[in-house]
Amino acid sequence: MDFAALQQQLCDRQTTCVELTERYLAKIEKGVHLNAFIFVMRDQALQRAAEVDRKIAKGVAGRLAGMVIGVKDNLALTNTLTTCGSRILHNFVAPYDATVLRKLAQEDAIFIGKTNLDEFAMGSSSETSIFGAVKNPIDPQRVAGGSSGGSAAAVAAGMCTAALGSDTGGSIRQPASFCGIVGLKPTYGRVSRYGLFAYASSFDQIGPLTRTVGDSAHILQVIAGCDPQDSTAVDTAVPDYQQALQRSIVGLKIGLPREYFTTGLDPQVETVLNKTVEKLRNGGAQVVEVSLPHSRYAVAAYYILATAEASSNLERYDGMRYGYRAGHVRSLEETYVKSRSQGFGDEVKRRIMLGTYVLSAGYYDAYYRRAQQVRTLVKGDFDAALEQVDCLLTPTAPTPAFCLHEKLDDPLSMYLSDIYTVSVNLAGLPALSVPAGTDSKGLPIGAQLIARPFDEETLFAVGQFVQNP
Amino acid sequence: MPYEPVIGLEVHIQLSTVSKIFCSCSTRFGAAPNTQVCPVCAGLPGVLPVLNRKVVEFAVRLGLATQCHINRKAVFARKNYFYPDLPKGYQISQFDLPFCQDGKIDIEVEGKVKAIRINRIHAEEDAGKSMHAETYVAAGETLVDLNRCGVPLLEVVSEPDIFSPQEAHAYLSCFRRLVRYLEICDGNMEEGSLRCDANISLRPVGTTALGVKTEIKNMNSFSHVEKALAYEISRQAELLERGERIVQETRLWNDGRGITESMRAKEFSHDYRYFPEPDLVPVEIDSQWIDRTRAEMPELPAAKRQRFIGDYSLSTADAEVLTEDRRLAEYFEAVVRESGDARTAATWVLGELLRALNERKHTIEQLRATPAHLAALLKLVAAGGINRAIARETFAIMLESGQMPDEIIRERGWSQINDSQVLEKAVDAVIAECPDETAAFRNGKEKVFGFLMGQVMRRTRGQANPQQLEQLLRQKLDDGNKRY
Known part of the structure; x- marks a missing residue:
């Protein structure tokens, strides 16, 4: 049932927010082995649900009344822990709300808990959290994807209506693809980042994970827009996304980037994508081949730039003012070294070291500056392609969900699972992963749609068409 | 062998904005520790900086006053290092594209005018304050006050055009007068709103290559700067005389001992890993903005001094004193406007008024006697209503009570006897x-x-x-x- 149907039921008094929340809480309990939530806000959620029910009765409820949301645990929410899945923030309670959460609360969304993730959103499998790995509801032997794996698993397992994630190199889209749901990474600047614990500031973007494209549109409608507390949130009008869902795809031009359909792509993923192409053609869209010649440099450039920013963003976790502080230290330097060595996990340390290295004197030009140049070229590729077509269609990930531990000790193969998603973050474009089919084992496979900056409308129109049977 | 010193100064000024550079916390000095702090300036996770426009305006003002090129696009950068009073682990500063570049300040030493070139002016946030030896800090303990975190600073870097401690002093006093005229900084070195570091090296007189330099820090007054530079010149000269090499290092001025001391190398061997600040967009400064700022610029000290000499037939020395402080100059001109007598106005402002300010340790804004008061008094003297002795007494009362002079004279029956x-x-x-x-x-x-x-x-x-x-x-x- 999508959110529109749910709201109808609430409106018709067939159910209540409290009932709904209880149902989700029961699902969470039943699926506790999936480890989707770091903690559940049971009492707060029920209390809030009762409040919203009263508002519905009075006819003064907000646009998202009845929307029960899981929040990725790297978003600040007053009076709750925000851990980023890391020991270093094991006891951190933010004294303020992320802008997106404030906006959602204003429209009477109900927060049900904080979802699990890769530590500091650095990962593609949600296995590196100190709270343990998230498991895929479709096949608990497999990963849910990452880093917003907890959010994806929670939505897929019916533990909430929708969830928020953050996407730096594919962290919303890839888990959405692995769990068979819809994941939107909005245009960089479409949604305020205030309150998102930064991984890589020039890439991070908050977005919804939902069961349907329509629900995604509902949430974006509320969270999009400029914010006086985020200079990088852009002041452009927020269109009516529900209207975009009604748009026809007849005559739309859709591009297939040649470079995305070569080696490394799982044949079953390719098959599903081909079927999607057929469906779009049959629906009246024109599908053509385009080229993104600098794609092969994207992963390298991404891991240089994102880790450079991360190395700086994570400097504040020094054991001084909040979070984990190592005991038995004799000097300031030892406090830093031990707190950070013990507080961060291996993958986070790996990225901090990589980022520190590429910014170091003597290496900046060879790495950081060159990677910036690549970023410009990648962006240029997309600009050129999106001049010819209205949007691009690609696989979201090269494979369906892989097994737990399969790639944990092989960072490079883990990094390559983002190969189709990172370019989009380099270019700052909006992209949507929408379920397109399954493989022979029944594992979901997502298709990724990429549009021009601030043209989430096209993503919703095409996404809706792809998702509908 | 005779040596000449080559000195470049790095001056930091705390801008007198109401709020901090990236949040709306107050910049007021002297508040209880950690009371002027919010999630943004405390560097909590998830927060983002938003630039205070006033800072840009102040930077452009100083840039125009020092004939700098104003960059149409300026970029903030992160300077990364760990310290307990730096809550984000990086300072937001500027690196590749600062607000202003390539300007100059004219100084005057022994009657000769000399241009000191400005390399760059960039904006940055101040760090907090580590407190080691305050009353409520236990021995061996360090506490951190974050009130100062995010207070806006401009760093002004001169070229190595300064060749003596006297020139350094002249540069600083010229600079301080300028920032006070521009009303962007109170110029108070003791309170740390104006801070100065020096780079200094020696070279044989007549040569042009630069020697190995040292950086001198911890100079908290103009006289510290002069003394520290003089000491460093003799220290370096002695080393060179003995055929020893100068070590490139940071040295701290120890005013108690009257010497500079080497800071341990470890503490400053930072690799700051500068890179563009991704949380802020580049600042675009269009020509309209520059023109508007230019139009709002006050008359600068040098121009005002020349005008006073010309318009009011003042001596250079008198004009200098009158234009030292912009408010004093404005006060003087207001008296002239109302009384019509520049000579007498100058005599009174330079004499009675300055004496009263010094005695009371008042600023001119604190005076209860406005230019209208003084002008009225001068008119009374000129018209023969009172003599000078009574006028002086009246002036003293006027300063205290803020009454108009005729009222004071009437109340006390002090009018001059002409009968x-x-x-x-x-x-x-x-x-x-x-x-x-x-x-x-x-x-x-x-x-x-x-x-x-x-x-x-x-x-x-x-x-x-x-x-x-x-x-x-x-x-x-x-x-x-x-x-x-």
Whole structure:
């Protein structure tokens, strides 16, 4: 049932927010082995649900009344822990709300808990959290994807209506693809980042994970827009996304980037994508081949730039003012070294070291500056392609969900699972992963749609068409 | 071998904005520790900086006043290092594209004007304050006050164009006057709102290559700067004389011992890993913004001084003092406008007014006597309503009470006595009372005249018109002479 149907039921008094929340809480309990939530806000959620029910009765409820949301645990929410899945923030309670959460609360969304993730959103499998790995509801032997794996698993397992994630190199889209749901990474600047614990500031973007494209549109409608507390949130009008869902795809031009359909792509993923192409053609869209010649440099450039920013963003976790502080230290330097060595996990340390290295004197030009140049070229590729077509269609990930531990000790193969998603973050474009089919084992496979900056409308129109049977 | 020093100065000024550079916390100095802090300046996870426009305006103002090129696109950068008073682990500063570049400041040493080139002016956030030895800090403990975190700073880097401690002093005082005129910084070095670091090296006189430099920090007043530079010159010269090498290092001025001391190398061997700040967009400064700022610029000290010399026929020295402080200059000009007499206005402002300010340790804004008060007083003197002595007393009362001078004089019955009959009576009485002095004068003892004048003044409680009185007294004394 999508959110529109749910709201109808609430409106018709067939159910209540409290009932709904209880149902989700029961699902969470039943699926506790999936480890989707770091903690559940049971009492707060029920209390809030009762409040919203009263508002519905009075006819003064907000646009998202009845929307029960899981929040990725790297978003600040007053009076709750925000851990980023890391020991270093094991006891951190933010004294303020992320802008997106404030906006959602204003429209009477109900927060049900904080979802699990890769530590500091650095990962593609949600296995590196100190709270343990998230498991895929479709096949608990497999990963849910990452880093917003907890959010994806929670939505897929019916533990909430929708969830928020953050996407730096594919962290919303890839888990959405692995769990068979819809994941939107909005245009960089479409949604305020205030309150998102930064991984890589020039890439991070908050977005919804939902069961349907329509629900995604509902949430974006509320969270999009400029914010006086985020200079990088852009002041452009927020269109009516529900209207975009009604748009026809007849005559739309859709591009297939040649470079995305070569080696490394799982044949079953390719098959599903081909079927999607057929469906779009049959629906009246024109599908053509385009080229993104600098794609092969994207992963390298991404891991240089994102880790450079991360190395700086994570400097504040020094054991001084909040979070984990190592005991038995004799000097300031030892406090830093031990707190950070013990507080961060291996993958986070790996990225901090990589980022520190590429910014170091003597290496900046060879790495950081060159990677910036690549970023410009990648962006240029997309600009050129999106001049010819209205949007691009690609696989979201090269494979369906892989097994737990399969790639944990092989960072490079883990990094390559983002190969189709990172370019989009380099270019700052909006992209949507929408379920397109399954493989022979029944594992979901997502298709990724990429549009021009601030043209989430096209993503919703095409996404809706792809998702509908 | 004679050496000459080559000095470049890095001056940091705390901008007198109401709020911090990236959040809306107050910048007020002296508040209780950690009371002017929010999630943004405390560097909590998830927060983002938003640039205070005033900072850009102030930077452009200083850039224009120092004839800098204003970059149309300026970029903030992160300077990364760990320290407990730096809560984000990086300072937001500027690196590749600062607000202003390539300007100059004209200084004057021993009557000669010299241009000191400015390399760059960039904006950054201040760090917090580590407190080691305050009353409420236990021994061996360090506490951190984050109030200062995010207070806006401009760093102004000069080229190595300064060749003596005197020139360094002249540069700093010129610079301080300038920022005070521009009202972007209070220029208070003791409170740390103006801080100065120096780079200094020596080279044989007549050569052009630069020697190995040291960086001197911890100079908290103009005299520290002069003393530290003089010390460092002799220290480096001695080393060079002995054939030793200068070590490139940071040295701290120890004012108590009167020497510079090496800071341990470890503490400053930072690799700051600068990179563009991704949380802020580049600042676009269009020509309209620059033009508007230019139009709002006050007259600068050098121009004002020249104008005062020309318009008011003041001496260079008087013009210099009057233009040292923009408010004083404006006060003076307001008095001139209202009284119409620049010479007298200058005499009073430079004399009575400055004396009163110094005695009271007041700023000109704190005075209760406005330019209108002083102008009214000068007019009264000019019109013969009161004499100078009474005028001085009236001025003193005016400063305290803020009353207008005519009111003070009326209340106290102090108006000048111009009535010749009244004066004549007083003169006659004094001559009668002082036969010995009168006789002495008449016998040619001219000195006694002053005493007799004083006696009459006393009788009239100082209110006698002095010119009229003098004339009358002489006349009476001479009349007596004639009778013999």
